[in-house]
Amino acid sequence: QGYLFKRTSNAFKTWNRRWFYLYDNRLVYRKRTGELNVTVMEEDLRLCTVKPVLDGERRFCFEVLSPSKSHML
Numbered sequence: 119q120g121y122l123f124k125r126t127s128n129a130f131k132t133w134n135r136r137w138f139y140l141y142d143n144r145l146v147y148r149k150r151t152g153e154l155n156v157t158v159m160e161e162d163l164r165l166c167t168v169k170p171v172l173d174g175e176r177r178f179c180f181e182v183l184s185p186s187k188s189h190m191l
Contacts, residue, residue, distance in 0.1 A: 119137070119139035119140070120137070120138065120139075121136065121138070122135075122136060122138045122147075122191045123135050123136075123191065124136050124159075124189065124190070124191055125189075125190040125191075136148065136149060137149070137150055137151045137153075138159075138191075140163070143162050144158050144159075144160060144161055144162070144163065145158075145159045145160040145163055145166075146158050146159060147159055160182060160189070163182075166182050166183060166184045167183045168180055168181065168182055169183065174190070
């Protein structure tokens with residue numbers, strides 16, 4: 119668990135810092151640690167793959183790819 123930057127999927131492609139952790143094979147996040155509202159980013163990480171992003175605008179980025187969508191962290 120810890121803070122990661124998540125790229126938004128809207129037209130602006132901004133980066134937002136979120137508190138991520140794993141819960142029952144799910145990738146979930148909150149706006150900040152201790153907040154009650156939780157967003158499930160991926161329902162089942164066992165169906166996902168991860169690949170490094172070497173040509174991104176930020177260092178140490180990776181992409182989580184599910185069968186239906188992708189997330190840049």
